[in-house]
Amino acid sequence: METNGKGTxxxxxxxxQIEAVRLKRAAAKRKRRKRLWILVPCLLxxxxxxxxxxxxxxxxxxxxxxYFLESEKVDTPVKxxxxxxxxxxxxxxxxxxxxxxxxxxxxxxIAMIGDMVNDDDTDFTVIRExxxxxxxxxxxxxxxxxxxxxxxxxxxxxxxxxxxxxxxxVKMLINEVTEFQKGNTTIRIAGISNEAAGYEYWAKDKMEAxxxxxGYKLVLSHFPDLYDSLLKDATxxxxxxxxxxxxxxxxxxxxxxxxxxxxxxPQHAGGQYSLTNGTLIVSRGIGGHGGIPRINNRxxxxxxxxx
Numbered sequence: 451m452e453t454n455g456k457g458t459x460x461x462x463x464x465x466x467q468i469e470a471v472r473l474k475r476a477a478a479k480r481k482r483r484k485r486l487w488i489l490v491p492c493l494l495x496x497x498x499x500x501x502x503x504x505x506x507x508x509x510x511x512x513x514x515x516x517y518f519l520e521s522e523k524v525d526t527p528v529k530x531x532x533x534x535x536x537x538x539x540x541x542x543x544x545x546x547x548x549x550x551x552x553x554x555x556x557x558x559x560i561a562m563i564g565d566m567v568n569d570d571d572t573d574f575t576v577i578r579e580x581x582x583x584x585x586x587x588x589x590x591x592x593x594x595x596x597x598x599x600x601x602x603x604x605x606x607x608x609x610x611x612x613x614x615x616x617x618x619x620v621k622m623l624i625n626e627v628t629e630f631q632k633g634n635t636t637i638r639i640a641g642i643s644n645e646a647a648g649y650e651y652w653a654k655d656k657m658e659a660x661x662x663x664x665g666y667k668l669v670l671s672h673f674p675d676l677y678d679s680l681l682k683d684a685t686x687x688x689x690x691x692x693x694x695x696x697x698x699x700x701x702x703x704x705x706x707x708x709x710x711x712x713x714x715x716p717q718h719a720g721g722q723y724s725l726t727n728g729t730l731i732v733s734r735g736i737g738g739h740g741g742i743p744r745i746n747n748r749x750x751x752x753x754x755x756x757x
Contacts, residue, residue: 512541512736512749514551517722519729519756521687523666526633531557531588532752534672534692535595535735536566538576545576548736548751549583555753558632559588562620563692564595564643564672567611568739571601574611578618585619589630593623593641595672595693623670625653627660636665645673646680661685666756667728674718674732675711683726688756696720696734699745706747710740720747 541547601609612622623641630637640660644652669689697706697719706719720734736749
């Protein structure tokens with residue numbers, strides 16, 4: 451009986467030791483799990499911060515986006531360089547990188563479609579020097595964005611930006627029509643300087659004759675909302691717009707997700723779209739403005755070739 455008692459005691463101690471080891475291991479496992487719950491989110495945040503940081507640094511450089519279009523109205527091929535939403539940024543000293551990229555492309559003309567400056571600017575050296583340099587490469591056609599509109603018409607100290615740029619050799623198109631000729635090809639160019647809300651009052655009457663013109667019709671406008679409904683069925687071959695900065699943050703398969711002017715998922719955030727009687731190309735812009743960084747959305751210089 452004594453031996454059996456000792457055996458029972460020893461067995462009980464062994465069970466207690468096993469249980470103690472199990473509890474110790476369980477506690478260690480819980481501790482490791484707790485550390486992981488802290489460590490993994492921290493690592494993810496660090497990776498996200500690194501990615502956002504790399505994207506912000508990448509936005510100091512622009513990429514070239516190319517579009518190739520065809521039209522029976524074009525006998526002689528035409529190449530267009532499109533700039534939108536520069537917001538007074540500089541790529542290299544005096545925009546030397548941007549100027550050299552455009553010079554290399556040898557466009558037939560250059561379209562500036564608004565927000566090349568900021569509405570709180572007081573110094574316009576950047577845009578004036580850029581326009582002077584580009585005017586030596588090809589004709590420059592410029593229509594207004596909302597920032598130019600505020601500068602010229604809404605600020606107490608109104609800025610005659612149109613007069614400045616006209617002095618620099620730029621053709622300002624503020625609800626006006628002009629034409630470009632190359633060989634046997636005639637491009638009718640209309641510059642619309644108002645968004646949809648102001649089109650009826652400011653631009654409609656001035657544009658009526660344009661829609662009936664022959665030849666290849668090109669519309670320069672800053673505001674994509676013109677084509678959401680108002681000009682969706684208008685008779686034109688190509689329309690260019692900007693304004694939405696590509697939707698700021700772009701997601702694969704979804705495109706741009708936000709712009710303050712339109713909210714989430716703007717209809718025409720950036721890219722090529724089909725209209726009833728033509729094509730709309732929306733630039734993602736070559737600059738940035740505001741507190742939201744561009745993510746997966748490099749600034750772009752748009753080059754369009756029409757054959």
